[in-house]
Amino acid sequence: MNWLHVTFILAAAYLAVFLEASLNFPRSWIGVQIDLLPALMVYTALTNDIFVIAALALFGGLCFDALSANPLGVSVLPLLAVGFVIDRSREFLVRESIYAQCVLGAAASAAQPLVTLFLMLNLRVAPSVGWGALWQWLVLTVGGAIATPVLFAFFDRVHKAFDYQPAHQSSFRPDREIKRGRA
Amino acid sequence: MLKKPHYIAVILVVLVVIVLFKLPGPSVGRLKLAISGLFLPLFGLAGSAHESALQVRGALVPRRQLVDELEELRRQNDQLQMRVQQDLEIQNENEHLRTALGWAKQTRWNARLARVIARDPANWWRAVQIDLGRRDGIVPNLTVRTAAGLVGRISSVGEARSQVILLGDPNLRVAARVPTSGETGVIMSSSSAPQENNMVDFGYLSGSSAINPGEEVQTWGVEGGVFPGGIPIGRVVDVRINEYGLSKEARVQLWANLSSLEEVWVMMP
Numbered sequence: 001m002n003w004l005h006v007t008f009i010l011a012a013a014y015l016a017v018f019l020e021a022s023l024n025f026p027r028s029w030i031g032v033q034i035d036l037l038p039a040l041m042v043y044t045a046l047t048n049d050i051f052v053i054a055a056l057a058l059f060g061g062l063c064f065d066a067l068s069a070n071p072l073g074v075s076v077l078p079l080l081a082v083g084f085v086i087d088r089s090r091e092f093l094v095r096e097s098i099y100a101q102c103v104l105g106a107a108a109s110a111a112q113p114l115v116t117l118f119l120m121l122n123l124r125v126a127p128s129v130g131w132g133a134l135w136q137w138l139v140l141t142v143g144g145a146i147a148t149p150v151l152f153a154f155f156d157r158v159h160k161a162f163d164y165q166p167a168h169q170s171s172f173r174p175d176r177e178i179k180r181g182r183a
Numbered sequence: 184m185l186k187k188p189h190y191i192a193v194i195l196v197v198l199v200v201i202v203l204f205k206l207p208g209p210s211v212g213r214l215k216l217a218i219s220g221l222f223l224p225l226f227g228l229a230g231s232a233h234e235s236a237l238q239v240r241g242a243l244v245p246r247r248q249l250v251d252e253l254e255e256l257r258r259q260n261d262q263l264q265m266r267v268q269q270d271l272e273i274q275n276e277n278e279h280l281r282t283a284l285g286w287a288k289q290t291r292w293n294a295r296l297a298r299v300i301a302r303d304p305a306n307w308w309r310a311v312q313i314d315l316g317r318r319d320g321i322v323p324n325l326t327v328r329t330a331a332g333l334v335g336r337i338s339s340v341g342e343a344r345s346q347v348i349l350l351g352d353p354n355l356r357v358a359a360r361v362p363t364s365g366e367t368g369v370i371m372s373s374s375s376a377p378q379e380n381n382m383v384d385f386g387y388l389s390g391s392s393a394i395n396p397g398e399e400v401q402t403w404g405v406e407g408g409v410f411p412g413g414i415p416i417g418r419v420v421d422v423r424i425n426e427y428g429l430s431k432e433a434r435v436q437l438w439a440n441l442s443s444l445e446e447v448w449v450m451m452p
Contacts, residue, residue, distance in 0.1 A: 018225045020304035021312075028442050031380060032306050054192040058199060066218035067301060069308035069338075069348070072211050073203035080196050084189075117307075123204065127307035128353045128372045136306045 006052050008158055009044055012151075013060035016040060021067045032136045034143030036151075037064060038108035041079050043151050045086035046095040046104075053083035070116075071125055078115035082108045101149045109144020113137060216341040219312075223343070226300045230314070233298075290411065292326075294448040295319065300344060309335075309352040309372075309380075309441065315449060316343040324409045326450040332415040332438030333357070333402060334447050349441050350416070351383045358403040359385060359416055366392045367403055370416060370435065380442045385419065385433040392431055394422055400435050411450070 016036035027033045037060045044056050061076030086093070086104065094100045114137075120127060206214070281288060297313035315321050317340050325337045327347045335349040348355045350370060357370040368388040388394060398419045404412020417437040424431055 014221070017304060018222055021222070021301040022226070022229055024302065024443065027302065033302070033304055035304070050189050050192045054196045058196055062218050063221065064304055066215045067222065067312070068303050068305040069310045069346070069352070069354070070305050071204070072206075072215050072218075073200045076196060076200050080193065084193065113306075126353055127305075128309070128351070129307055133307065140306070 002163075004162060005048070005159075006055065008155070009040065009048070009052065009056055010059050012040055012155075013037060013056055014063060017060065017063040017067060020064075030139055031132075032139040032143075034147065035064075035109065035112070035140055036147055037061075037075075037079060038082055038112040039105045039144050039147040039151050041083045041112075042086060042101070042104045042108050042148050043155060045083040046090060046093065047155075050084070050087055053087055054080060057083055071120065071123055074119050074123065074125075075112075075116055077119060078112045081115055082112055095152075098149045101152055102145045105148025106141045106145035108148075110137065110141040113140055212339055216339075219341070222301075226314075226344075230298070230300065290452055292411065292450040292452060295451055297327075297345075297447055297449055299444045299447060308354075309349040310338070311347050311349065311444060311447075312344050313347055313447060313449070314344055316341045316345050318342055320451060321345050321449060326410050326414070327447050328414060328450065329439045329444070329447055331440070332417060333410070334439050334441065334444065336409055337449065347447070350437060350439075351380070351441070357410055357416070358405045358408055359400050360403045361394055361398050361419070362401055363398055364393055366394050368392075368433075370400070373434070381417075381437045381440060382420070383417070383435050383437060385435045386430075388431040388433065390424065390429050390431060394419060394431065394433055396421055 020033050020035065040060070041053070041056060045053050057076050057080035061079050062073065064070070064075045065072045086108070093104070117127070117129065203211070203214075278288060295315065297315040299311045300314050301312040303310040313327075321337060321340050323337050323340055327334045327336060333350060335347045335352070335355060337345050338348045338354070339346045350357065351372050353372045355372075358367065359370045360367045366388060368385050370383050370385055373382045373384050385400060396419050400416045400419060402410040402412055402414040402416060404410060415438050417435040420434045420436050422431055422433045
């Protein structure tokens with residue numbers, strides 16, 4: 001486990017929750033705030049082990065609920081469920097494909113609020129859900145589909161900046177060397 | 184097949200969540216405040232950036248414009264001072280009459296300005312956080328408004344910030360009345376589209392109530408309630424009759440623009 005990588009993921013979750021709470025964009029335009037945590041979970045589940053997935057679900061979910069009127073901890077299990085499902089099907093997913101990233105981001109962003117809502121209704125907490133919630137769900141899904149490839153590109157850049165680069169193979173082959181002079 | 188680390192990680196997280204769900208309300212509130220305290224440095228930074236932006240904007244405004252605005256504000260201030268003197272006389276007269284009739288005295292409110300520092304990141308709640316807390320004398324259930332009208336009430340209080348639930352949140356219901364006709368009902372969350380952040384429902388109106396579009400709605404100020412009476416809420420947009428004509432429901436457009444709240448007034452007793 002690369003601790004620098006884990007720190008970056010948790011810092012990204014912290015920043016994502018802060019931006020969602022402090023920025024009024026795009027809420028003031030379309031009435032919905034896009035959630036970046038499911039997209040971050042897709043990236044984490046495709047590149048890290050289950051402990052990092054669990055850490056992100058716990059830290060990101062608790063931060064989100066702490067700034068929200070949600071019951072504390074209600075966002076943790078849906079995030080963990082999304083990460084767990086992707087982690088289990090990792091071998092069948094082409095994580096380098098932008099199309100796959102978009103589809104996974106959309107699926108994760110669509111599933112996360114549904115599971116959260118299901119949990120809240122089971123906890124007898126009734127949020128404001130009417131026909132308008134369909135619009136919110138649609139925007140969250142599309143937002144997740146757009147945000148996921150952006151996050152992949154961002155973390156690729158971060159890796160290039162902070163990780164050791166693999167040594168390039170030299171084209172020099174000793175067996176092909178032309179020996180000059182007398183043998 | 185699941186490997187052992189998978190079991191451990193999943194079971195650990197599920198256990199933590201179950202413990203959180205089982206915690207008593209006050210402990211959860213304290214825990215929430217502690218976790219959201221992690222964001223205080225960033226909120227501080229955002230506040231400083233906002234102040235700096237205001238200073239830069241102030242430095243860029245032409246002096247002529249500032250002088251003109253100052254003159255205009257002086258004139259407005261003079262007019263308002265005269266109106267306040269007139270209102271004070273009416274208030275004294277009102278208090279004398281209330282004493283003579285044996286009615287309870289009305290509470291006077293001190294308004295305190297607060298800056299909105301965060302909004303609820305979840306889309307199904309309507310709540311904001313303000314930069315006043317327990318150290319500023321804030322307690323739960325205080326009324327929050329703008330100059331235009333009612334905004335909501337304080338729901339939870341931290342040391343340096345508080346959460347305000349806004350009109351239209353499912354956890355906030357306000358007893359309201361139409362001053363012209365005296366019709367009373369309850370302001371509650373809207374069933375309309377989420378983009379219409381400034382729309383709420385005015386329900387529990389009697390089927391025979393004569394309520395019309397364009398009429399103003401104010402807080403009722405029932406005894407033992409949270410909100411004082413007479414605070415403007417909004418105006419009626421349309422009225423519909425519910426099933427069997429037993430009751431009516433109106434949609435109310437709020438005076439306060441909840442989509443772009445930056446500063447609010449907390450009414451302190």
